[in-house]
Each structure stands twice: as C-alpha cells, then as structure tokens.
Amino acid sequence: MIPNIAAFKTLIKERVGLHFFNGMEGLLNAALHQRMTERGKESCEQYYEVLCVSTIEFDKLLSLLTINETYFFREPEVLDIVCEKLVPRILNQREGPVRILSAGCSSGEEAYSLAIKLHQKYHEAFADRVDIHGCDIDTKILEKARAANYSSYSFRGVDPLLQQNYFTRNGNQFQLHDLIRNKVKFHRSNIVKEQLQPQFDIILLRNVSIYFDVETRRLLHFNLLNMLQPEGALFFGNAETLANNFGILKLKQEHGHFYFCQPKTARAPTPTASVPPRIVTPVAPAQAPFVAAPMPTSQQCDIWIKKALTCVADKRFAEAETLINQVLNSDAQHQEALVIKAAIALEKCEFEQTAQSAQQVLELDEWSAEAKMLLGLAMMWQHHTQQAIAWFKQVVYQQPGYWPAHYYLAEMYRQSELPRPAARTYRITLQLLNAEMNNTASACALRLPLSFPTNSFRFLCEHQLAQFTSQDGQ
Ligand SMILES: C[S@@+](CC[C@H](N)C(=O)[O-])C[C@H]1O[C@@H](n2cnc3c(N)ncnc32)[C@H](O)[C@@H]1O
Known part of the structure; x- marks a missing residue:
C-alpha cells in the first residue's frame, strides 16, 4: 500500500472530484504503482511532487483511474424522452439548434446514440436542428470517442439493423459513419470545476456522479446551474437522481422520468467563484490544420493567443503550439x-x-x-x-x-x-x-x-x- 495515499486521494478529489471510497482504494493503489514503475525508480513523495506540477503526468494517472463503462443506447427511455419530447418542444418554441451535452461521455456511445436517434427522426435536417457535444476529464478516452471505432461490447442489445445502417464492419470492429461522427464535438473538460459555454438545452450526466461524494455533487449542481439554459433539462442516471436532489436545481417529472431544471427564482451565486468560467471552444479533429489569415494583425494575434491559452488549459499542446507559431511568424x-x-x-x-x-x-x-x-x-x-x-x-x-x-x-x-x-x-x-x-x-x-x-x-x-x-x- 502506498504510504501517503491520503495525500493522493485529496489531490485527485480536489482537482477532478473523484472520491476513492474505501472499496476503491485498491484501484488508486494499483494505478499509482503502475505509473511509478513505468517512470522508473521514484519515491512516493517524489511522484506526488511531479503530480502536483505536471498536468501530463496527472492525466496519465487519471486515465488509469476513471471508470469508462458505457455502451450504445444505455437506459434508452431517457434518450426517447430527449429525442421525442424535449427536442421537438424546444424546436417549436424557438429557432436555432438545440444544444445537447453528454457530460462524462467516456468513449462517446451516449452522444452518438443521441445523434443516431435524432438522425432517424429528422434525417438530413438534423444537421441544423441539433448541436451535440460530449465532454470528459479523461483525454485518452476522448481519443477513442473521436475515433468512433467500437467492438461488439459497445452494442449490447442494439438492433442489428441499426448497427448495419450506421456502422461499417472492419474485422471485429465497427466504424461509425462520418455523417454521425462529425456531428458530435468532444471536449476535455472537468465538469466539477469548469463550465462549457454557451449554455445547453439538455445535459445528460449519467453514471458519473456515483464517483463523487456529497460535497462534490453539491458543487457540481452549482456548476451545472450555470451551464443550463433557463428552460433546460438535466438528466442523471435512473439510480442517481434522488441522491442528487439538493434543492439547487428543481426536480421535474415527465412521463415517469425525473430531470432537473432551473429554479424560477434568480440564479444562486456559484460557490466556485474562485474558478473563473471558461469558454472551451469545440475541439477540432487532431489533424485539422489551423489556416493562417493572409495578413495577421495585432487583433488577430490576440485571438490566437486567447485560443492558445484555452488549448494549453485543455492540454492540447500541439494545437497551442500551432497558434503560437502563427503569432510568432507575424511578430517574432x-x-x-x-x-x-x-x-x-x-x-x-x-x-x-x-x-x-x-x-x-x-x-x-x-x-x-x-x-x-x-x-x-x-x-x-x-x-x-x-x-x-x-x-x-x-x-x-x-x-x-x-x-x-x-x-x-x-x-x-x-x-x-x-x-x-x-x-x-x-x-x-x-x-x-x-x-x-x-x-x-x-x-x-x-x-x-x-x-x-x-x-x-x-x-x-x-x-x-x-x-x-x-x-x-x-
Ligand atoms: C461510467 S462513465 C459514464 C459514461 C456515460 N455517461 C454513460 O452513462 O454510459 C463515467 C465517465 O465520467 C468521466 N468523469 C469522471 N469525473 C469527471 C469529471 N470531473 N469531469 C468530466 N468527466 C468525468 C470519466 O472519465 C468516465 O469516462
């Protein structure tokens, strides 16, 4: 057992909310041993210090700690309510795409399930009617989400015809068609502390809050309050909803399913005021080149700098470097x-x-x-x-x-x-x-x-x- 495991637990909980209940300490212990072994001979204290300052190392450890279990069309009744009731209702009330977020999206199955269902409903018009985003703290699993290439394990109970229509088989793997894949944008974001803006009409946060303790879940609610449109809806997993009823968001019931929405009163101030809201811009595909404007101005440089800072905060260093080089090309x-x-x-x-x-x-x-x-x-x-x-x-x-x-x-x-x-x-x-x-x-x-x-x-x-x-x- 790692001697100062409590310090590691505190650091991880503080940064990303994950709480290692007694039964889960073994997972943390094994992950710490694995990383320390992979890095060579390092004492626990030295490794702790590295973790405090190196976001790259922190992310590597985190990828060993997150539980990414997910599959297509999980708890399908909620997906039905979203696609059959809420999205059409919002589209009736106002113009513009309905913004949906799969928070704690893991390898993307939930976000893509929504995209498939909405494509079945609206056909080509779905492109203009919905904006679908996924976010997760785990950078490694987000790569898998963006690749959209799945084994049969992800298709438990999925209609084979649907699988045939939307995926191309390649050996044991199934590649999602680009029409759906390109519709979902993935972001690296810490749902406990960071806000994706602008606000969403619908947020699905299913099977994520079970890894947080009560204190973190309360903070999460204040954060979500600011990410949700005034008429928006927030869904937890079926078994999680009541454990998340803190009175911060209002619990509503529709067709036998519960979701949270904004209270009618003015918004409560967020207790995470020390963490400034961040605008996380959609993640471009890894290879997408940044196209330099023909005549860069100082204003354009400011925009590149801002974007680069966002990329650095998201640890997308290659993109940040491209932007910085553009600035330096125009002003060395x-x-x-x-x-x-x-x-x-x-x-x-x-x-x-x-x-x-x-x-x-x-x-x-x-x-x-x-x-x-x-x-x-x-x-x-x-x-x-x-x-x-x-x-x-x-x-x-x-x-x-x-x-x-x-x-x-x-x-x-x-x-x-x-x-x-x-x-x-x-x-x-x-x-x-x-x-x-x-x-x-x-x-x-x-x-x-x-x-x-x-x-x-x-x-x-x-x-x-x-x-x-x-x-x-x-
Ligand atoms: C069990 S999966 C849930 C996947 C999907 N929502 C579902 O219901 O099938 C939980 C995901 O939450 C992510 N997660 C944990 N803490 C997070 C945080 N603070 N911010 C964003 N994602 C987080 C994990 O990386 C993991 O991929």
Whole structure:
C-alpha cells in the first residue's frame, strides 16, 4: 500500500472530484504503482511532487483511474424522452439548434446514440436542428470517442439493423459513419470545476456522479446551474437522481422520468467563484490544420493567443503550439507568445526549448519575472540546482508575494542539504499561502499558463516542515 495515499486521494478529489471510497482504494493503489514503475525508480513523495506540477503526468494517472463503462443506447427511455419530447418542444418554441451535452461521455456511445436517434427522426435536417457535444476529464478516452471505432461490447442489445445502417464492419470492429461522427464535438473538460459555454438545452450526466461524494455533487449542481439554459433539462442516471436532489436545481417529472431544471427564482451565486468560467471552444479533429489569415494583425494575434491559452488549459499542446507559431511568424518578438511557448515546452519536458524561449523574452525585457520563473523550473527539472536557485531568488526579489517561487526555492535549498534556509523559505511560502486563502495577500500573480494548486503546495510545505522538526528532534 502506498504510504501517503491520503495525500493522493485529496489531490485527485480536489482537482477532478473523484472520491476513492474505501472499496476503491485498491484501484488508486494499483494505478499509482503502475505509473511509478513505468517512470522508473521514484519515491512516493517524489511522484506526488511531479503530480502536483505536471498536468501530463496527472492525466496519465487519471486515465488509469476513471471508470469508462458505457455502451450504445444505455437506459434508452431517457434518450426517447430527449429525442421525442424535449427536442421537438424546444424546436417549436424557438429557432436555432438545440444544444445537447453528454457530460462524462467516456468513449462517446451516449452522444452518438443521441445523434443516431435524432438522425432517424429528422434525417438530413438534423444537421441544423441539433448541436451535440460530449465532454470528459479523461483525454485518452476522448481519443477513442473521436475515433468512433467500437467492438461488439459497445452494442449490447442494439438492433442489428441499426448497427448495419450506421456502422461499417472492419474485422471485429465497427466504424461509425462520418455523417454521425462529425456531428458530435468532444471536449476535455472537468465538469466539477469548469463550465462549457454557451449554455445547453439538455445535459445528460449519467453514471458519473456515483464517483463523487456529497460535497462534490453539491458543487457540481452549482456548476451545472450555470451551464443550463433557463428552460433546460438535466438528466442523471435512473439510480442517481434522488441522491442528487439538493434543492439547487428543481426536480421535474415527465412521463415517469425525473430531470432537473432551473429554479424560477434568480440564479444562486456559484460557490466556485474562485474558478473563473471558461469558454472551451469545440475541439477540432487532431489533424485539422489551423489556416493562417493572409495578413495577421495585432487583433488577430490576440485571438490566437486567447485560443492558445484555452488549448494549453485543455492540454492540447500541439494545437497551442500551432497558434503560437502563427503569432510568432507575424511578430517574432511577441513577448506573451514567447512566454507561452516556453511554458508549453516545459509541460512537454522539452527544457532546452523552455530555456531558449525564456532567454529570448529576457533579451526583450530583462525584468520579465515570468521568463525567470520558467528558467528556474527548467533548471530544476534538469537537476541544475544552483542555477535554479539563482533564478528563483531573482523572482522572489522582484515579486516577493509570488509564493510558487518561494516554494521552489525552498525545494532547491532542501535538495542542496541546506535545511535552515529551506525551512525558513517553506515557512514564508506557507504564510503567503495562508494570506492568499484569507484574502489578505496583496495580489501577486505572474502571467504564466501554469497551475499551482494551493492546497497541494500547502500540504507539501507542511510535510517538509514536519520532516525537519522530526529530524531536529532525533
Ligand atoms: C461510467 S462513465 C459514464 C459514461 C456515460 N455517461 C454513460 O452513462 O454510459 C463515467 C465517465 O465520467 C468521466 N468523469 C469522471 N469525473 C469527471 C469529471 N470531473 N469531469 C468530466 N468527466 C468525468 C470519466 O472519465 C468516465 O469516462
């Protein structure tokens, strides 16, 4: 058993809501062992630290933890109500496509089932009448959803004629026809913390909330409140609905089936205010090229930068790089683009590239704390501890309130076996983190597309300080 498994459980729950009830700890344990083995000899503490800072590694672990069980036309009565009652009703009331989201879509069967049913109902006209989206936290399963190539396991109980009409058999696999496949757009999104906008008319969130505890499900409801149109409908799986009745959304019954909708009163403020709503743009197919405008303007560059930041947040680094290169092709000295380029390289563990882009930024602006922070991180990951210390010190000097720089400086001191400066710097980091939590900190943030989850870092500081105390006592 992993010794500090509780810390891993907290980190995962905080980030994506998944709660490892006692019976599921074995799954977490096995996944952690697998990743640590695959990465080589690493202690649990080292691996925890990597998880805190590397979104790529976090996603790899997550793919081993999510339960992706799904199949076509699961709990079909709800799909009937959506396609036969709700969609026609909305289309009668207003113009424009009905927006539907399959949240926690896994490998896409639910979203594609809806698309097939709506195609059967509206034929070619379905293209204009509905917009169908799927989202999931698991990037690996989303690749499968986009590929739309299934084994017979996904077709439990599906009418063979329907399978024949919409899929082409290829050995043991069944490829969904492009007419349906292209109708569904998939997004990497964390349904607990992020919002897909604009709002949806219908959200299906089935067989997902069972992996969350009550506290997370309540947060989820506030989040969903903001993702749902005023007249929209939210469906949970049949067995989940009552366990989700918190009075935040209103429970409605139609044809013997329950769903949630907006209460008539004004919307309640969301308690996740610290997480700004994000607009996640539809995911283009992996190979789709971004077409450069013939005459890029600074306005066009701003749009590319915004899109690139969204891609980075979604970990679609190849797309982000394409956009950043477009900006740099039109303005080789675009400082923000260079910073983002360096950050992407860091995420991809291409440390030389990080250093190169960050140095370019410093040539343009010798006071760029962003560039210095990136250089510090790149040096740290390459085990150039003294150089990392020098860069982090400069950031701390310029931005004394920026706790991530203090934290990594403390780490470098610890690794250099300098316990006193390390302990002092961990304590400063904790003070800054507490001030931030109590809103007494003077606002200090670098413009970096990297996330530093405060609770995890607080845990790490406390852990290291406790280690120092116990060593002193020996
Ligand atoms: C059991 S599948 C459900 C698939 C489909 N909705 C169904 O009912 O057949 C659960 C899915 O929820 C996804 N999931 C878990 N936590 C999530 C989160 N915080 N945000 C988005 N998706 C999440 C998992 O990755 C998994 O693919």
